[in-house]
Amino acid sequence: MQAEPTHTSTPPRSDVLVVGGGPAGLHAAFYAGWRGLSVRLLEARGELGGQLMALYPDKTVYDAPGRPQTRAADLVRALEDQLAPLGVDVRTGEVARTLEPDGEGGWVVSTDQRSYEAGAVILAAGLGALLPREARVPGVEAHPDVRTDLPDPAELAGKRVLVVGGVPQATRAALELADAGAEVTLTHRRAGFRGETGELARLEELRSNGRVRVFAPAVLQGLTPQGAELTVNGESVHIPADTILVLNGYLPDLSPLQGWPLEWDGEYVPDGQGGETSLPGVYVVGDLARSGKDFKLLSLAFAQAAIAANHAAHHVRPDLKVRPGHSSERGGYPVGGEERAPSR
Structure with missing residues (x-):
């Protein structure tokens, strides 16, 4: 029997909670943070990078946009560097286990250590939590x-x-x-x-x-x-x-998530426009999304992550448009939370 999560504290509510610290999760967290939202990211392993770091960090990846013949570990570091200025609260070594409504239009995701409240949730868990053999x-x-x-x-x-x-x-x-x-x-x-x-x-x-x-x-x-x-x-x-x-090495485990009421289709979560699932404010991207199925590609995961993050931004903050505009016209990263407002 799976143990019930035990909680030591409840951190402040975030606008967006990303479950999974692989490439899709890192890019989703970046885009949500880029929109000026408060973002928290949960990763089951003790380090970020998902499959790229757990399974083949020393191998060369040839299909990462804009990074020809890059080592998997170097690609992860670049994604972390891109995320670093945005103040994302990264929590490693925590497996997301339960999802419940918070009674105020948002969600509570619980791990073995604590519970996290968020206005929207983006599932980027890939093949599942990569747990050590x-x-x-x-x-x-x-x-x-x-x-x-x-x-x-x-x-x-x-x-x-x-x-x-x-x-x-x-x-x-x-x-x-x-x-x-x-x-x-x-x-x-x-x-x-x-x-x-x-x-x-x-x-x-x-x-x-x-x-x-x-x-x-x-x-x-x-x-x-x-x-x-x-x-x-x-x-x-x-x-x-x-x-x-x-x-x-590591083996993927979807069982912590498969109790979530997401109308599962085998190992996939059905998704609609913008990565929406059957639950309002819950989105899915990357290898877990049914729309991609066997197209387990970095380029697809990045695109899904960007689209879902922008839809999540509009869900949490209706004053923010879904379309983010061009980054070249923003003049840099958000400074001091210039677009940020509390989600409640």
Whole structure:
């Protein structure tokens, strides 16, 4: 049975709440903020970027508008940079679970941590919340601190940390933990690791000067209360560890959203003009929108995000026209909330 959300506090109401921090969600948040609205964005993972960061941050993307042959991670950073001046309240590590009317024409979205009120909601959850794969390794129940997602590096400063995995997140975790002062060991069943060129070069540098121990290829035989047992070149090696990170990638999970009354069509939410769903003030964009179906393209997601955000702006603030006008005629980002007015 799914646990009921527990709430520690209720932050101030926002004009628009975006669920999902992938490319579609980031662009929707940008456009709503560009219109001068207060915007909050929820992302299930501990970092923004959706599939681009969770599944293939080191791969080259060829169809991003205006960015030929760009790395997925670099595209995400550019979207974050575009969003940064607008004061969007970004909440990572929170899975949206319930949707309820607030009794005043808006909505309340609840996570495991708290509830958020908003005048409009834009669903940009893609294939679902990208949740880390389980740590399916022998003896996982024996060790007191086994984790499956990127931690706050500062939390593990001074500790002995074993990072298991060859995904880009494993490389990044090893580097960030070493910088934070952790004693890091990195291992993988294959010899190679994934990551951007600069990260891999720095990993080799830290390996050479002894700041990160690397065992690859190696076989993880099992975990113990004190650490892990590896087989390296046919010999047994004991790795003492206070914390073990087993990073094996992520799997999409739509179940937290499929209880929302959105007239679901399988894995899609039916959408009409402007991304409207069957609920007033709730919009859907990107891979989750039925109108796109198998056209899971960045260019389509960006277009849907822009259109839905502008319709949401008009829904929350009827004095704002749906059509935003040309950005070149605005003279820059909204300054001091010059278009912003409270949603109630």
